[in-house]
Amino acid sequence: xxxxxxxxxxxxxxxxxxxxxxxxxxxxxxxxxxxxxxxxxxxxxxxxxxxxxxxxxxxxxxxxxxxxxxxxxxxxxxxxxxxxxxxxxxxxxxxxxxxxxxxxxxxxxxxxxxxxxxxxxxxxxxxxxxxxxxxxxxxxxxxxxxxxxxxxxxxxxxxxxxxxxxxxxxxxxxxxxxxxxxxxxxxxxxxxxxxxxxxxxxxxxxxxxxxxxxxxxxxxxxxxxxxxxx
Amino acid sequence: xxxxxxxxxxxxxxxxxxxxxxxxxxxxxxxxxxxxxxxxxxxxxxxxxxxxxxxxxxxxxxxxxxxxxxxxxxxxxxxxxxxxxxxxxxxxxxxxxxxxxxxxxxxxxxxxxxxxxxxxxxxxxxxxxxxxxxxxxxxxxxxxxxxxxxxxxxxxxxxxxxxxxxxxxxxxxxxxxxxxxxxxxxxxxxxxxxxxxxxxxxxxxxxxxxxxxxxxxxxxxxxxxxxxxxxxxxxxxxxxxxxxxxxxxxxxxxxxxxxxxxxxxxxxxxxxxxxxxxxxxxxxxxxxxxxxxxxxxxxxxxxxxxxxxxxxxxxxxxxxxxxxxxxxxxxxxxxxxxxxxxxxxxxxxxxxxxxxxxxxxxxxxxxxxxxxxxxxxxxxxxxxxxxxxxxxxxxxxxxxxxxxxxxxxxxxxxxxxxxxxxxxxxxxxxxxxxxxxxxxxxxxxxxxxxxxxxxxxxxxxxxxxxxxxxxxxxxxxxxxxxxxxxxxxxxxxxxxxxxxxxxxxxxxxxxxxxxxxxxxxxxxxxxxxxxxxxxxxxxxxxxxxxxxxxxxxxxxxxxxxxxxxxxxxxxxxxxxxxxxxxxxxxxxxxxxxxxxxxxxxxxxxxxxxxxxxxxxxxxxxxxxxxxxxxxxxxxxxxxxxxxxxxxxxxxxxxxxxxxxxxxxxxxxxxxxxxxxxxxxxxxxxxxxxxxxxxxxxxxxxxxxxxxxxxxxxxxxxxxxxxxxxxxxxxxxxxxx
Numbered sequence: 001x002x003x004x005x006x007x008x009x010x011x012x013x014x015x016x017x018x019x020x021x022x023x024x025x026x027x028x029x030x031x032x033x034x035x036x037x038x039x040x041x042x043x044x045x046x047x048x049x050x051x052x053x054x055x056x057x058x059x060x061x062x063x064x065x066x067x068x069x070x071x072x073x074x075x076x077x078x079x080x081x082x083x084x085x086x087x088x089x090x091x092x093x094x095x096x097x098x099x100x101x102x103x104x105x106x107x108x109x110x111x112x113x114x115x116x117x118x119x120x121x122x123x124x125x126x127x128x129x130x131x132x133x134x135x136x137x138x139x140x141x142x143x144x145x146x147x148x149x150x151x152x153x154x155x156x157x158x159x160x161x162x163x164x165x166x167x168x169x170x171x172x173x174x175x176x177x178x179x180x181x182x183x184x185x186x187x188x189x190x191x192x193x194x195x196x197x198x199x200x201x202x203x204x205x206x207x208x209x210x211x212x213x214x215x216x217x218x219x220x221x222x223x224x225x226x227x228x229x230x
Numbered sequence: 231x232x233x234x235x236x237x238x239x240x241x242x243x244x245x246x247x248x249x250x251x252x253x254x255x256x257x258x259x260x261x262x263x264x265x266x267x268x269x270x271x272x273x274x275x276x277x278x279x280x281x282x283x284x285x286x287x288x289x290x291x292x293x294x295x296x297x298x299x300x301x302x303x304x305x306x307x308x309x310x311x312x313x314x315x316x317x318x319x320x321x322x323x324x325x326x327x328x329x330x331x332x333x334x335x336x337x338x339x340x341x342x343x344x345x346x347x348x349x350x351x352x353x354x355x356x357x358x359x360x361x362x363x364x365x366x367x368x369x370x371x372x373x374x375x376x377x378x379x380x381x382x383x384x385x386x387x388x389x390x391x392x393x394x395x396x397x398x399x400x401x402x403x404x405x406x407x408x409x410x411x412x413x414x415x416x417x418x419x420x421x422x423x424x425x426x427x428x429x430x431x432x433x434x435x436x437x438x439x440x441x442x443x444x445x446x447x448x449x450x451x452x453x454x455x456x457x458x459x460x461x462x463x464x465x466x467x468x469x470x471x472x473x474x475x476x477x478x479x480x481x482x483x484x485x486x487x488x489x490x491x492x493x494x495x496x497x498x499x500x501x502x503x504x505x506x507x508x509x510x511x512x513x514x515x516x517x518x519x520x521x522x523x524x525x526x527x528x529x530x531x532x533x534x535x536x537x538x539x540x541x542x543x544x545x546x547x548x549x550x551x552x553x554x555x556x557x558x559x560x561x562x563x564x565x566x567x568x569x570x571x572x573x574x575x576x577x578x579x580x581x582x583x584x585x586x587x588x589x590x591x592x593x594x595x596x597x598x599x600x601x602x603x604x605x606x607x608x609x610x611x612x613x614x615x616x617x618x619x620x621x622x623x624x625x626x627x628x629x630x631x632x633x634x635x636x637x638x639x640x641x642x643x644x645x646x647x648x649x650x651x652x653x654x655x656x657x658x659x660x661x662x663x664x665x666x667x668x669x670x671x672x673x674x675x676x677x678x679x680x681x682x683x684x685x686x687x688x689x690x691x692x693x694x695x696x697x698x699x700x701x702x703x704x705x706x707x708x709x710x711x712x713x714x715x716x717x718x719x720x721x722x723x724x725x726x727x728x729x730x731x732x733x734x735x736x737x738x739x740x741x742x743x744x745x746x747x748x749x750x751x752x753x754x755x756x757x758x759x760x761x762x763x764x765x766x767x768x769x770x771x772x773x774x775x776x777x778x779x780x781x782x783x784x785x786x787x788x789x790x791x792x793x794x795x796x797x798x799x800x801x802x803x804x805x806x807x808x809x810x811x812x813x814x815x816x817x818x819x820x821x822x823x824x825x826x827x828x829x830x831x832x833x834x835x836x837x838x839x840x841x842x843x844x845x846x847x848x849x850x851x852x853x854x855x856x857x858x859x860x861x862x863x864x865x866x867x868x869x870x871x872x873x874x875x876x877x878x879x880x881x882x883x884x885x886x887x888x889x890x891x892x893x894x895x896x897x898x899x900x901x902x903x904x905x906x907x908x909x910x911x912x913x914x915x916x917x918x919x920x921x922x923x924x925x926x927x928x929x930x931x932x933x934x935x936x937x938x939x940x941x942x943x944x945x946x947x948x949x950x951x952x953x954x955x956x957x958x959x960x961x962x963x964x965x966x
Binding site: 009010012013015016019020049050051053054055056109110111112113139141143194196197199201202203 | 374377381382383384466467468469471472475559560646647648649650651652653654655657658669671783785
């Protein structure tokens, strides 16, 4: 399968995602420049971490208007898998592809550390290979990762089984300990932790493979990329 | 030119006469400004150059020694690393956040201007004690600034050190080390070669920020220094990231012949140094320089230290290939002039010549001073005060907790959790370890690196102190299993015009030279920061070493005990320490609140054999954990070995002689604590190197006990020690 890794000028986890996919997963991966009119013939898109356009404004607020996000929007609408990691999650939220928004961490400081997470659902292309309730440890590295949304949105996310990952020890103040969520169609996922940073034993853990390998299996098996909701 | 104007530029009358002689005429105002920054201490090393020549700079692996933007080491398989350490002390005092941020930006540019992609940053920080609110503010500002710049740029900050001492209250130190990797056949130098080749300005627009930053960094602080805030530049890490990608991509076109970043002294320094290195001239017109503000004078444009700018020389006729890359990344890139054959820096403003100076006069003819140096300043007694006897288990426990909670020894988690230390997925061992390790993905090699400084040792004896620092750095690398291969140094001292301060500098340099020669770690570059004085009070002599080592990429040997029931061994032996050599220890500082005598005694030959021993033990796969003994001595090191996630402690009974406080807390070098399942094989290797390696106990779950014969010196649950160690810094910073 082929992953497209979007490169904004300030992306800085683009190579990490590329390396995890191509070296540790043995899949094809190519970069997609931020002004690309199309994401090309890829099976999945990764929006990597970083500071897309500097993010001196709200994170992702400018990326939302980039040409590539129009392409990603179309790709998602056609059922393609989109994984937004860290800054990628912020961009998906700003773009309206995912509900809610990410604001400054509760402690107002950037935090980089491994955090324990619980897999809340396996009914998604991103976690089908994991076990419900499974504990995964992945690093976070963000200053604005506190997930907030209104109660109705949060209730809806939970009712529709769209909270994919929760923090076991909430590091940033995210509402209801949310670390990762799905869109309604379940083909777009955003998460603050970095699965691509833990994909081989040398990095201290391979827990991130649970996410990326689920995507590979899903694409390999998919007859049609549309999932049943709920 | 009046004497007042000359003096305001921090040039002496003799220096001014030298300028007139070199030019054969009086300089104009712009030229005077240009000379003043190039001949500042910061840019010219005029007080230290003579002595820096004593440092070893060559080895089989050194590709580039001092004199370029960074030193370069061959790491094999066609790859090389570039690394250097640089200070941003004065700006960080005036404006902690931006001062530290631009310090990171400056050293990163030094690395990628050579064509290397930065893959690691480390910081050595010095602040005044945190019971003073302004020191807490400075620390918070500096750490946020480093985090802001490094995290956005996308380089992992993988380690460093942070020390608190009263002498840094009015003069904090921020030394930033950066390291990058590249192919050995893709190294770029700061040379303006090829007469007729275009000179291209790229990156941020030039503004009025940072004018005379280099001169400011070459003066002592007074009450008025805080007024110099406009001299501190403002950093834009996003722009720097664009500059990095664009430069590396432009280099791949093959159309770039030379490149240098605009750091201290900005456009002035980059143009004259590139010309001087190539023996050429550079001519350009200021009207082409992208400007952020209107009405800037030639003087201001030439002296601006606006950040995130580069100067490059392209092959004539291939400019467009280069410009295209910068356009892609949305950056300004303008040909502002060309290389000439007359060796002159010729600056025009709309066609009119505003400065005309031989490049060599600026870059190579700067004054060189053999400043008088007498006996090193040593404001402390030789004899030990009465050391109260505290041999009871209760006293030892409370002293150990006090040490573990003290600023220098406590966990720096609060600091390094704010740094992204795993981006780029190369960090095999991150902050909080003896050495940081990053792998090189392209080869099977990893780079270990350690920063170290100990100003208390150096104020007691600058020469021995400096040697101890080199030894400790190398030991940190060896304890990680790496072979130390090269070094960079940052020399932070007071006013060199005072002979007793100059003596500290000279003796430290000689000590570093001697040790680096012995440990075969040549100095490939570095930085000298003088005039670190506030209101006439100098900092302790603070040389900081950054040493890199090479190792095969493999899972690291952790410093923490992993499994209960393993043998605990002390490679190098317990050692003896008298009261005189106890005066520079953390115990003396924290418990006795005193400083006296001499630093710990170092036997470099023995140290070398201990290091060879640990590398062999690790190489044979025998060490389940390894941690060297340094600040706080044996008791602190043993506690640190127990602070891992596995919560494995130890029960040890070393044979101690003499006073218990001294035995447990002295800081003799050449000692490493190992845990292993094969003590006999470890002992055999130690024996081959002629060093002691006694089994002193076994690891056990959740407790730590130190006994000696029938005496129990310490016996407690790990969490009683770990909790204060882990949370001390947070608690101190969050106090009202």
